[in-house]
Amino acid sequence: MLLSKSREDPAVSVFREYIRLKTVHPEPDYDGALKFLGRISEELGLPMKKIEVCPGRVVAIMTWTGTNPSLKSVLLNSHTDVVPVYQEQWKYDAFAAVKDAEGNIYGRGTQDMKCVTIQYIEAIRRLKAAGKRFPRTIHLTFVPDEEVGGHKGMESFINHPEFKKLNVGFALDEGLANPTEAFTVFYGERNPWWITIRCPGSPGHGSRFVENTAAEKLRRIINSFLAFREREKQRLDTSECFTLGDVTTVNMTMVHGGVAYNVIPAEMDVSFDLRIPPTVDLQEFEEQIKAWCAEAGEGITYEFAQKFMQQNTTSTEDNNPWWKAFSSTCKALNMTLEKEIFPAATDSRFIRAVGLPAIGFSPMNRTPILLHDHNEFLNEEVFLRGITVYERLLPVLTAVPAQSGEE
Ligand SMILES: [Zn+2]
Numbered sequence: 001m002l003l004s005k006s007r008e009d010p011a012v013s014v015f016r017e018y019i020r021l022k023t024v025h026p027e028p029d030y031d032g033a034l035k036f037l038g039r040i041s042e043e044l045g046l047p048m049k050k051i052e053v054c055p056g057r058v059v060a061i062m063t064w065t066g067t068n069p070s071l072k073s074v075l076l077n078s079h080t081d082v083v084p085v086y087q088e089q090w091k092y093d094a095f096a097a098v099k100d101a102e103g104n105i106y107g108r109g110t111q112d113m114k115c116v117t118i119q120y121i122e123a124i125r126r127l128k129a130a131g132k133r134f135p136r137t138i139h140l141t142f143v144p145d146e147e148v149g150g151h152k153g154m155e156s157f158i159n160h161p162e163f164k165k166l167n168v169g170f171a172l173d174e175g176l177a178n179p180t181e182a183f184t185v186f187y188g189e190r191n192p193w194w195i196t197i198r199c200p201g202s203p204g205h206g207s208r209f210v211e212n213t214a215a216e217k218l219r220r221i222i223n224s225f226l227a228f229r230e231r232e233k234q235r236l237d238t239s240e241c242f243t244l245g246d247v248t249t250v251n252m253t254m255v256h257g258g259v260a261y262n263v264i265p266a267e268m269d270v271s272f273d274l275r276i277p278p279t280v281d282l283q284e285f286e287e288q289i290k291a292w293c294a295e296a297g298e299g300i301t302y303e304f305a306q307k308f309m310q311q312n313t314t315s316t317e318d319n320n321p322w323w324k325a326f327s328s329t330c331k332a333l334n335m336t337l338e339k340e341i342f343p344a345a346t347d348s349r350f351i352r353a354v355g356l357p358a359i360g361f362s363p364m365n366r367t368p369i370l371l372h373d374h375n376e377f378l379n380e381e382v383f384l385r386g387i388t389v390y391e392r393l394l395p396v397l398t399a400v401p402a403q404s405g406e407e
């Protein structure tokens with residue numbers, strides 16, 4: 001036991017230390033994360049800037065200045081927060097970073113996305129130790145609140161003057177594990193729409209056939225949305241080439257209404273989580289929602305809690321120098337890439353929304369997709385291989401020749 005512990009790669013120990021920080025919602029220990037990152041910045045000899053983009057919400061930026069700092073930079077983004085756990089469903093404490101005999105490290109954030117944060121850091125540690133310098137500057141950004149929508153995190157930061165100062169040319173952010181030998185890369189995302197539909201109706205005594213009730217309208221709304229859900233599911237199930245990112249998902253996630261068993265309510269509300277691929281015409285889609293509301297009865301209104309409207313995707317053509325740099329390095333490492341639309345949402349959507357290219361990539365092959373799930377884990381060998389991947393990617397990405405518009 002002692003022997004195996006003493007043999008652990010120091011990068012794995014740093015990863016496990018980071019997993020132990022409870023940056024978990026609803027009250028993430030962001031101070032703990034900033035302290036940890038501050039120490040790393042000293043170890044690496046890279047300056048770290050802290051920008052409070054909203055009260056209590058700090059973005060940390062570590063910078064490795066290039067030999068030609070007027071060129072656009074490469075951004076390595078990661079979020080520091082993680083989603084809550086159902087501890088009773090876990091094999092081990094979700095914040096203990098237990099490593100089992102096979103080298104699987106268990107913990108919330110092992111896949112989403114504390115692995116990537118430490119892989120960036122450890123790749124840079126190795127490159128610095130080898131005395132390397134690169135033409136383009138590398139910025140590492142560590143952002144809060146991705147898991148609660150990014151409003152007080154990347155969405156605020158992207159509009160901050162400090163973000164403009166970074167002069168970003170290309171960004172890497174998180175992706176997903178892949179259970180096969182291949183690695184998945186994401187060049188776009190589905191748009192999250194969170195909608196609540198309010199169905200007003202005539203109230204009355206629970207013993208009567210009242211006309212125009214909220215519940216009848218609610219039922220029609222639910223039927224329309226869930227029938228559409230079924231059609232989209234069919235489309236995914238019957239297609240050879242579609243992945244989840246290519247169809248629209250609809251899930252009914254909340255229902256509210258009613259005051260007593262025997263009072264017909266004056267209003268009932270239903271909420272849906274919709275994820276819409278970038279190929280869908282969003283105006284048309286909203287018209288469809290309006291039509292469902294109109295068909296379901298009088299007075300129905302809707303409201304969005306989240307309505308992302310940007311549909312930019314990042315080029316994965318070989319004539320794009322960033323993609324070429326990324327994909328040719330992966331090829332040289334004998335990695336097979338599967339290009340997909342990200343089925344959920346990440347901070348990349350804010351980066352792409354301001355017109356910058358961003359690739360979602362977490363180098364985890366031979367790994368089941370367990371983000372947000374019980375017993376999230378990552379094998380230490382897969383983790384260590386990922387460091388090597390970034391160690392190879394960074395010199396190539398930071399040596400992409402100046403493009404037109406760059407001096
Ligand atoms: Zn994530």
Ligand SMILES: [Zn+2]
Pocket residue numbers: 083112147371372
């Ligand atoms: Zn997540």
